């Protein structure tokens with residue numbers, strides 16, 4: 001073997017034990033052989049590294065202060081080459097991480113791979129999952145836009161309802177009574193330093209335990225069969241893992257290029273948006289809370305999430321049946337999938353209840369802007385400081401929570417929609433349906 005290697009390799013090997021290291025990394029035995037089912041863990045590791053890299057790249061531009069955070073992101077999105085792309089990768093990477101983590105947990109659950117002697121591997125993995133949620137939540141505030149500002153107010157209020165620890169924890173996170181400069185500094189410190197330190201530590205532990213206990217392997221088959229089909233990590237499993245990582249990366253590249261995350265209007269503490277909603281992965285909780293009146297809110301914020309967390313954490317300790325075959329664990333499986341379904345249904349209901357909106361067509365909005373200027377709207381309405389003050393300020397009309405139909409109908413007959421309205425109707429202003437449509441698109445571009 002050593003004769004095939006260059007002198008440089010032999011020199012390094014003598015000092016760094018490279019061959020022993022690559023033997024250890026690549027020749028991991030896999031009972032039952034490599035499988036495409038095992039790609040979730042390595043995909044997560046790949047996304048984690050991608051998040052770290054894109055995160056550091058954004059740190060080159062991001063300024064963690066109230067005055068400059070939003071502007072620094074705007075600069076990155078609009079002026080820095082590939083800035084929008086890198087932010088897109090980081091944004092979609094967060095969602096990919098949560099999806100892959102749910103798949104990984106589901107697979108480990110169905111395979112019964114959390115069972116003795118892998119309890120600690122399971123716990124380290126769950127800690128990493130909790131850390132990922134922490135990353136997602138703290139990262140949401142950093143652009144300092146309207147939704148992240150108001151969403152974080154709701155989030156810290158939810159934490160505040162947890163008995164005993166909630167209030168002090170919320171105050172600690174906010175760095176005082178209100179969301180402000182201290183909150184941004186703290187979320188930044190947590191997102192950039194604390195959580196990365198935690199996640200790389202627990203993932204290190206997770207991988208160490210994983211190697212120590214070995215691959216759990218398929219849930220069926222005798223010891224002899226598994227031994228007969230035994231394979232090694234390299235090259236087949238490595239190949240599967242690379243294929244999965246590449247697939248995920250291509251999807252993320254597509255999303256980052258064609259659906260980059262938008263930068264909403266900057267945080268405005270004096271203008272509450274009509275509708276505040278978290279990212280999709282927290283929607284189920286947000287929806288759940290709608291069903292509890294104020295005096296019962298602890299059930300939604302503490303008891304139900306607490307039971308779910310405890311059920312997961314305690315799983316390998318109360319489920320001591322060594323049987324791993326899913327068909328012989330139907331009760332456990334039904335509970336697991338019922339909870340997943342309930343979460344999916346809640347998420348779906350939350351999406352349904354989001355107010356209707358309209359994505360403004362740039363051309364129509366521009367036409368609407370002209371009509372706006374020619375029809376004398378300015379004499380009564382202000383947009384960013386320009387115009388009269390007879391009617392309401394329209395600077396953020398898209399965030400006012402009006403549905404497109406409300407806006408259209410209001411243009412047609414203001415007094416039928418708002419009692420006693422003195423605003424002239426479309427007919428009085430000489431506007432036809434096309435003009436109304438253009439104006440509506442213009443209204444939905446105001447944010």
Ligand code: HEC
Nearest residue numbers: 375376377380390391392400402414418421422423424439
């Ligand atoms: C004579 C003054 C006047 C003119 C001209 C006028 N508006 Fe208004 N507008 C009002 C008043 C007063 C209200 C508040 C009562 C209401 O909602 O109807 C209002 C409300 C609105 C609203 C609803 C805001 C909300 O979400 O509550 C929109 C949108 C709007 N105007 C757009 C326009 C546009 C576009 C034009 C030009 C085509 C226009 N207005 C012309 C006085 C005016």
